[in-house]
Amino acid sequence: MRILAIGDVTDPRAASELASRLWEIRRSLSLDFVAVNAENAGFIVGPDPEVAQTLLDGGVDVLTGGNHTLQKKGLFSLLDGDRRVLRPANYPPEVPGAGYAILDAKGYRLLVMNAVGRVEMEPSDCPFRAVDKILDREEGNYDLAMLDFHAEASGEKMAMGYYLDGRVQAVYGTHTHVPTADEQILPHGTGYITDIGYCGPRDSILGISTEVVLHRYLTHLPERFVPAEGEIRIEGVVFTLDESARRCTKVERVVL
Numbered sequence: 001m002r003i004l005a006i007g008d009v010t011d012p013r014a015a016s017e018l019a020s021r022l023w024e025i026r027r028s029l030s031l032d033f034v035a036v037n038a039e040n041a042g043f044i045v046g047p048d049p050e051v052a053q054t055l056l057d058g059g060v061d062v063l064t065g066g067n068h069t070l071q072k073k074g075l076f077s078l079l080d081g082d083r084r085v086l087r088p089a090n091y092p093p094e095v096p097g098a099g100y101a102i103l104d105a106k107g108y109r110l111l112v113m114n115a116v117g118r119v120e121m122e123p124s125d126c127p128f129r130a131v132d133k134i135l136d137r138e139e140g141n142y143d144l145a146m147l148d149f150h151a152e153a154s155g156e157k158m159a160m161g162y163y164l165d166g167r168v169q170a171v172y173g174t175h176t177h178v179p180t181a182d183e184q185i186l187p188h189g190t191g192y193i194t195d196i197g198y199c200g201p202r203d204s205i206l207g208i209s210t211e212v213v214l215h216r217y218l219t220h221l222p223e224r225f226v227p228a229e230g231e232i233r234i235e236g237v238v239f240t241l242d243e244s245a246r247r248c249t250k251v252e253r254v255v256l
């Protein structure tokens, strides 16, 4: 099975471009499942429900979230109504939506989980114990499992990779928008990478106009962030899984 995970989509234009190219990408990379982190897809916050729908209609199998997912109230009904739209699992139980879903991938039951980190991030419940709870609760109900761990600190993400090694088939980080070069298979067969990057304008600072960001750094004057223009870069990782051995056999970074 081949699973593509795409990093944080930074604005609605990037979402539209990804959606328009995704069936061709699925075909050319022989993909069985596509996960996209959409927590910034409304530009910084998001996504708006329309943007989320564009991605789902374009061939995305699951939208994962992060620290900005719940900042768009308009998304709440989709979070509650469509199990392909996730928010982090380690939030209070009262918040809309769910932090995981069991979805079909090539005829297998794929458990997709989403959590946020706690180092240099807003307070949340323990992500390690939140993931444990999901794996316990759903034992026997899934064949394969993966986690989008939306976190700032590399060390926390690596800790999660080793914590889940052998228990899930893929653990990858999102949130920083900058891909790391440490894709690997951990000792017990979990595919891992600290950050998979982003999907947004190539000439930008994390998706934002370089001019605006530089102006803010140089002057400390308030200025509204705006998305950068120009060519869209799509970054992600393909995990190849051996379904019967329940192991990852290959982790490849891709730029599309």
Ligand SMILES: [Fe+2]
Binding pocket: 039, 066, 067, 068, 150, 175
């Ligand atoms: Fe984030």
